[in-house]
Amino acid sequence: MIIFEKEVTVKNRAGLHTRPAASLVKLSSRFDSEIFLIRDGFMINGKSIIGVMTLAAENGCVLTVRAEGEDAEAAVNEIAELFERGFGEI
Amino acid sequence: MFADLKIELPFFKEKNSAMIATGFLKGIPSSPGIVISKALVIQPEIFISSNDKVSSEAIPIEIERLSQAWKDLNLEFKAVMERIPESNPGAVNILETNLLIIKDEYLQKSINTFIYEGYTAESAVIREFEKQKVYLLNSRDKILRERATELDHVKTHILSALKQRCLQYSIAKDRVLIAQSLTTTDFVNYKESGAVAVVTEAGGIASHVSILARSFETPAVIGVKDATGIIKNDELVIIDGFTGLVIYNPNKELIDKYQDKIEKIEKHRIALGKLAKEPAITADGRKIHLMANVDRLDDIDSANLVGAEGIGLVRSESLIINYSTIPGEELQSKWYREIADRIYPNPVTIRAFDIGSDKYVEGMPNIESNPALGFRGIRYLLSRTELFKTQIRAVLKASVNKNIRFMLPMISDTSELVKSLQIIDDCKKELSDEQIDFDAKIPIGIMIETPSAAMMADELAELSDFFSIGTNDLTQYTLAVDRTNELVSDRFDSFNPAVLKLIAMTAAAAARKKIPVGICGELAGHSAATTILVGMGITELSVVPAMVLELKNRIRKMKYSTAKKNTLKLLKLPDSYQILKILEQ
Numbered sequence: 001m002i003i004f005e006k007e008v009t010v011k012n013r014a015g016l017h018t019r020p021a022a023s024l025v026k027l028s029s030r031f032d033s034e035i036f037l038i039r040d041g042f043m044i045n046g047k048s049i050i051g052v053m054t055l056a057a058e059n060g061c062v063l064t065v066r067a068e069g070e071d072a073e074a075a076v077n078e079i080a081e082l083f084e085r086g087f088g089e090i
Numbered sequence: 091m092f093a094d095l096k097i098e099l100p101f102f103k104e105k106n107s108a109m110i111a112t113g114f115l116k117g118i119p120s121s122p123g124i125v126i127s128k129a130l131v132i133q134p135e136i137f138i139s140s141n142d143k144v145s146s147e148a149i150p151i152e153i154e155r156l157s158q159a160w161k162d163l164n165l166e167f168k169a170v171m172e173r174i175p176e177s178n179p180g181a182v183n184i185l186e187t188n189l190l191i192i193k194d195e196y197l198q199k200s201i202n203t204f205i206y207e208g209y210t211a212e213s214a215v216i217r218e219f220e221k222q223k224v225y226l227l228n229s230r231d232k233i234l235r236e237r238a239t240e241l242d243h244v245k246t247h248i249l250s251a252l253k254q255r256c257l258q259y260s261i262a263k264d265r266v267l268i269a270q271s272l273t274t275t276d277f278v279n280y281k282e283s284g285a286v287a288v289v290t291e292a293g294g295i296a297s298h299v300s301i302l303a304r305s306f307e308t309p310a311v312i313g314v315k316d317a318t319g320i321i322k323n324d325e326l327v328i329i330d331g332f333t334g335l336v337i338y339n340p341n342k343e344l345i346d347k348y349q350d351k352i353e354k355i356e357k358h359r360i361a362l363g364k365l366a367k368e369p370a371i372t373a374d375g376r377k378i379h380l381m382a383n384v385d386r387l388d389d390i391d392s393a394n395l396v397g398a399e400g401i402g403l404v405r406s407e408s409l410i411i412n413y414s415t416i417p418g419e420e421l422q423s424k425w426y427r428e429i430a431d432r433i434y435p436n437p438v439t440i441r442a443f444d445i446g447s448d449k450y451v452e453g454m455p456n457i458e459s460n461p462a463l464g465f466r467g468i469r470y471l472l473s474r475t476e477l478f479k480t481q482i483r484a485v486l487k488a489s490v491n492k493n494i495r496f497m498l499p500m501i502s503d504t505s506e507l508v509k510s511l512q513i514i515d516d517c518k519k520e521l522s523d524e525q526i527d528f529d530a531k532i533p534i535g536i537m538i539e540t541p542s543a544a545m546m547a548d549e550l551a552e553l554s555d556f557f558s559i560g561t562n563d564l565t566q567y568t569l570a571v572d573r574t575n576e577l578v579s580d581r582f583d584s585f586n587p588a589v590l591k592l593i594a595m596t597a598a599a600a601a602r603k604k605i606p607v608g609i610c611g612e613l614a615g616h617s618a619a620t621t622i623l624v625g626m627g628i629t630e631l632s633v634v635p636a637m638v639l640e641l642k643n644r645i646r647k648m649k650y651s652t653a654k655k656n657t658l659k660l661l662k663l664p665d666s667y668q669i670l671k672i673l674e675q
Contacts, residue, residue, distance in 0.1 A: 013492055013531060017237055022187045048196035049187070053237060054225035059531055 002033075004072035006065050008079070012086035016057040020087035025049045027082055033069025035079070046079070110339045115314050115321075118293060118431050119334035120300035122394050123309030124352050125287040126345060129338070130265035131323045132272075140216040143208045153202060156211040159251035163192050166251070170275050173282065180305035184274050184298055191244045197222075211252055219245040239292060243273040259283040266329055268321050277302050287329040289336055291317050300434075303331075311336050332391045332432070358395060362639060366397035370642045376650035378624060380642055381439075381632040383610055390432045392635035397642075400436035402632020403497075403558065403610040404429060406481065407443045416443075416477060422484035430494050437493045439558065439610075439632075440485055441537065442478070444499040445470050462563075462572065467500020467537075472509055482517040489529035496532055497558055502540040507553050510534075535605075539563035544592035547599030557600050558630075561611030565589050584613045585666035585673075590622065594661060597627040606630055618673040620644045622660055625653030 010016055016024070028035040028046040035046030037055060039062075044051035046065070057063055065083075067075040144152055167189045174181050191197065197218065204214035219241050226238040259276075263284035271292035272280070277299060286308070290299055293313030303310035309331030321327060321338050328337040328348050337344060359366075370380035381402035382393035393401060409425055410416050417425075430438050444467050458464040471478040485496050498510050514534060521528050538544050539560035551557070565584045566573055573582040583589075593609075600607035608630030613619050615633035620641065623631065633641055656672075663669050 018187045018240060019183055022183075022190050025190060045196055048194050049190045050194050050197045050222055050241075053241075054222050056226050056228065056235075 001068055002070060002072040004067050004076045006076045006080050008063050008065055008083035010057050010059055010061045010063070011083065013059050015059050015061070016052065016055060018053065021049055021052040023087055024052055024079065024082060027079060028075070031067065031069070031071050031075040033067040033072045033075045035075060036066040036068075038064040038066060112341050112344065113320065113338045115317060115336040115338070117289065117311040117314035117317075117334045117336060119310075119331050120312045120431075120434075121288075121303035121308060121310035121331050122391065123287070123307065123329075123331045124348055124355065125266060125309050125329045125331075126340070126348055126352070127264055127266050127286050127327065129268050129321050129323060129325045129327045130262055130285070131318050131321060132267060132269040133318065140209075140213050140220065142210040142213045144210050146208065149205060149208070152205045152209075152211045152214075155252060156198075156201065156205065156214070159211070159248055160192065160198060162251045163247055164189070166247075166275060167192065170278050174278060180301045181274075181278065184301060185278075187240075188244055188247070188274050191241075192247070212249060215245060215248050215252070239271065240298060243271070243298065246273050247275065266327050268317050268327075270318055272299050274298055274302065281306050281308060287331070288312075289314050289317050289321075289327075289329060291315065332394070333387075334431075355395070362396065365639050365642060366395065368397075368642065368646065370399070370645045372624065372645055372648050372650040372653075374649045374651050376624070378628075378645050379606070379608070379630040380638060380645065381436075381608075381630060382635045382638055383632050384429070384438075384635075387428070387432070389635055390429060393433065393638070396635055396638040398436070398635060398638050400493075401429070401433050401438040402608055402630060404438060404440045405444065406440055407445055410443070416480075419480050419484045419487070422481060423487040426485055426488035426494065430488055430491060434491055434493050437495055439495040439497050439535070441497040441499055442468070442471055442481055462566065468498050468502075468506045468510060469500065471498075472506065472513075475513060478510075478513060479517055482514055483521065486517060486521055486528040486532065487526060489532050490527045492529045492532075494529065494532060495535060495556065497535045497537060497556075499537045499560075500539060500563075501536045501550065502542045504546060504549050504553065507536060507550060511553065537563075538596045539567070541568050541592055544596045547596045548602065551599045551603035551605055554605060556605050556630075557596060557607040558632075559593055559596055559607070559609045559611065559628075561589070561593070561609060561613035564592060564611070568592060583666050584611075584616075585619070585669050587661065587663060587665065587669065590626075590669070591661060593623070593628075594626045594657070600629075601627050608632055615641060617644070618670060621648050621653040622657050622669075622673060624648065624650060625655075625657030627654075 012020060025047055036043050037046050037052065039055055039057060044055055046052065065076050065079050167185060171182065171185050174185065201214045201218045204217050205211060209217065223238045223241055226241070227235055259279040260283045262280040264286055266287040266289060267280055267285050268289045271290050272288065288299060288303055288308060288310040290312045291314055299310060299312060309329050311329055311331060311334050314336055317336070325338050326340060328340050328344065370378045372378070379399050381400045382389065382398035383403045384390055384393060384401045385405055385408045390401070426440055485494060488494060498507065501507055511534065518528070518530065533555035535556035535558060536550060536554050537560045538547065538557050541564070543550060544564065561584050565582060565586070568589050569581060569583070569586055571578050571581045573579045597607050606629045609623060609628055610632040614623070614631045615637045624645065631641060660669050660672060
């Protein structure tokens with residue numbers, strides 16, 4: 001199994017609130033890999049909106065995106081890019 | 091000038107009527123507009139315990155009940171979504187997110203785990219959501235903490251679905267909803283049944299109700315303490331979504347006064363036509379942030395009505411002009427918060443006190459022989475650090491909803507900016523230590539109003555989050571013309587190429603650092619200046635509310651690409667006569 005990881009920073013000002021969380025879950029669900037977000041050792045499933053919301057990741061917070069599966073690399077890269085663009089709401 | 095802002099409200103009773111008392115409640119204005127109508131008080135749900143247990147034989151039944159509830163909810167949400175017009179992206183977003191939560195398999199599995207432990211479906215739902223809420227409530231971020239309410243709403247939905255509750259939405263016709271808080275689908279259903287305004291006890295200006303109310307153009311006041319307890323069903327209420335005032339049992343005088351206001355707003359709307367809702371974009375697609383300058387709270391309502399995308403300048407010294415002393419931190423903070431709330435979700439730029447020079451304040455005798463070149467703006471603030479810190483702390487405290495920008499006046503070299511930023515950092519640290527919420531990334535910008543600042547724009551841009559060009563002072567300092575001096579005031583001319591070149595230098599430096607650069611001086615509203623300013627790369631224009639639509643009209647008609655080319659030519663002309671001749675064509 002392929003495992004891929006990357007660090008990302010929350011760039012949009014309002015943090016990882018509902019709308020960004022929703023776009024993240026939508027994107028994650030497009031991949032076959034299992035997607036995880038890790039913050040301070042706390043790991044949640046990236047395909048669970050309630051998980052992403054309860055990460056309570058504010059602006060500036062650094063997270064690790066981890067994917068496990070055949071399309072792990074593509075998944076991590078696309079998710080990292082979504083963070084980079086600040087979910088389109090910088 | 092802010093005399094119309096009364097934080098304490100009078101509570102008075104009609105003398106000759108023993109039965110009806112007019113009452114005033116104050117909340118946060120979260121969606122503009124005024125409505126006079128009867129109240130519909132929605133009583134909160136009855137309490138369900140999180141500790142109800144079932145016997146092990148009943149567990150499969152509970153699992154099945156929950157699974158049926160999920161299915162019902164899915165259908166309910168989809169039905170509501172289909173009835174929302176596409177033109178309502180705010181509402182669609184919220185409902186989509188709720189639907190995502192409802193569809194979340196991990197959440198469902200987690201709730202099922204509690205049922206397998208022997209809890210009823212209801213108790214399992216409550217336990218799971220309480221668990222999730224703890225994570226959010228522990229967040230350091232206020233907005234994320236407010237999101238806990240969203241979870242509560244989904245919880246309410248699931249619990250209602252379990253009870254197969256049928257709300258009679260139709261009774262809401264022409265009524266003002268008074269509720270503890272409202273879930274998304276409840277809001278949409280009540281709204282469709284004809285509800286005309288909303289009052290909630292729950293606060294949070296970034297909350298669902300605020301967003302929905304604004305996108306449905308329904309006046310709303312939120313954060314009204316104990317509204318469902320104080321206001322009675324069928325009582326007449328006045329909702330002022332501009333100021334956050336809720337009046338119950340209004341007397342005839344108040345009804346007449348607010349009827350007048352409603353009529354005036356209607357007339358204004360019709361006169362403005364559709365332009366207020368159109369974006370300020372040039373014909374070839376360059377976005378200009380068109381904002382309003384505000385000195386009085388009433389101006390904010392006007393700014394909202396004409397569709398200003400924020401407040402480009404609040405001259406904070408206008409707040410203190412009627413006082414003999416400068417108000418303390420709490421009072422200042424209340425003012426700033428009130429302004430920020432009223433313009434939310436758009437941003438407001440608060441400029442630090444620009445005291446001195448022509449702006450005389452009691453207690454600070456103006457005895458300088460050359461005040462414009464004297465002890466004013468940031469120079470005054472840096473020498474009175476206690477006063478400066480009080481204002482910074484007040485602004486920071488008001489910034490919790492992250493729509494405040496703070497701006498420093500009269501910067502003339504980098505050291506002043508460095509010193510100011512240090513003081514702002516100190517204040518942030520103090521507030522953090524006191525565990526007081528604020529926007530840690532509040533944008534700090536500067537006024538470019540001295541020629542030295544314009545010439546050092548590249549260096550200053552390294553340290554600033556945005557620029558705002560004060561064209562009046564920049565003109566006076568560049569041309570060495572005191573415009574209050576009749577002997578030379580005819581030489582005051584912002585179209586002088588020297589002034590325009592400094593503006594262009596500033597805009598170019600901002601573009602290199604990719605920071606916003608705005609104009610909040612008189613030049614921003616000058617009919618001949620729009621194309622050259624946009625052509626220079628100015629990204630924000632801030633004018634008095636009355637001028638916003640006219641300016642928007644001009645922006646929508648012009649082409650950025652053409653203006654950019656013309657600007658290069660215009661900046662080569664030797665005097666303002668020749669520049670204006672072309673611009674006024």
